[in-house]
Amino acid sequence: MEPLTSTSQIQLPRFLEESRITTVAPSVYYIADFISEEEEKLILEKVENAPKARWRQLTHRRLQTWPSDLVRGDTLLGAGPLPDWLEQLIPRMLSMPLSEDEPNIFASSPHGRPNHVLVNEYLPGAGIMPHKDGSAYHPVVCTVSLGSTICLNLHKSKPDGALDPEPVWRILQEPRSLLITTAELYSEYLHGIEPITTDIDISEATIANWTRLRSPLSFKDGCHTRGTRVSLTYRDVLKVSKLGSKLGSLFKSP
Ligand SMILES: O=C(O)CCC(=O)C(=O)O
Ligand SMILES: [Fe+2]
Secondary structure (H helix, E strand, C coil), X not given: CCCCCCCCCCCCCXXXXXXXXXXXXXXXXXXXXXXXXXXXXXXXXXXXXXXXXXXXXXXXXXXXXXXXXXXXCCEEECCCCCCHXXXXXXXXXHCCEEECCEEEXXXXXXXXXXXXXXXXXXXXXXXXXXXXXXXXXXXXXXXXEECCCEEEEEEEEXXXXXXXXXXXXXXXXXXXXXXXXXXXXXXXXXXXXXXXXXXXXXXXXXXXXXXXXXXXXHHCCCCEXXXXXXXXXEECECEEEHHHHHHHHHHCCC
């Protein structure tokens, strides 16, 4: 008998609109089962076994950038290929039209697909300060979560520009899920992850994507102790340098 393929357990929504987090005003989508457990395991192995030089160690987290770091903060030197283990999820992201009359989520981005992936690893207790992703990217972010559940906080700036520390919305990201943020959520709001070991006060009343969770029952006691979480952040970098691609092909082995 043929072995089960790794994606046989995956049932994507016919239209992304079916996965919209309706409690959040701007357009944001959550698919709890975007990849299979087998795929999660394989990707985590690839992340872990990437060459040491691929990792950049920050104070509380480490990260990889694929295919490369941006130069001058906003330019990709040639849209070099992504490794297969990251590339394989892109057709899946593009396979879901928004609605009956609307195309996929990257249809209006300059390259029609993501060309850049950040891999972030958070040990329990690590987080990321509330921030905006800035102008280097098209305002569509696809985040695949692996390994552990974590709570993402969305904040509004106060009228004076200061961060409002109380999040407007909280989104739980379960392992194997895909979160897609777009539009004003990208440009107007900040997103961050608290540097704590246990996410608390988890309930239907406080979690925006409660009805979209794979297993809300597992958060019945209102808290979740974090394990190591790895995220894959897929985005389309607006500026791609042609010189970079020419140099890239010049140095490519035959
Ligand atoms: O890990 C995440 O889900 C968020 C990462 C992030 O916001 C970033 O790298 O800009
Ligand atoms: Fe970010």
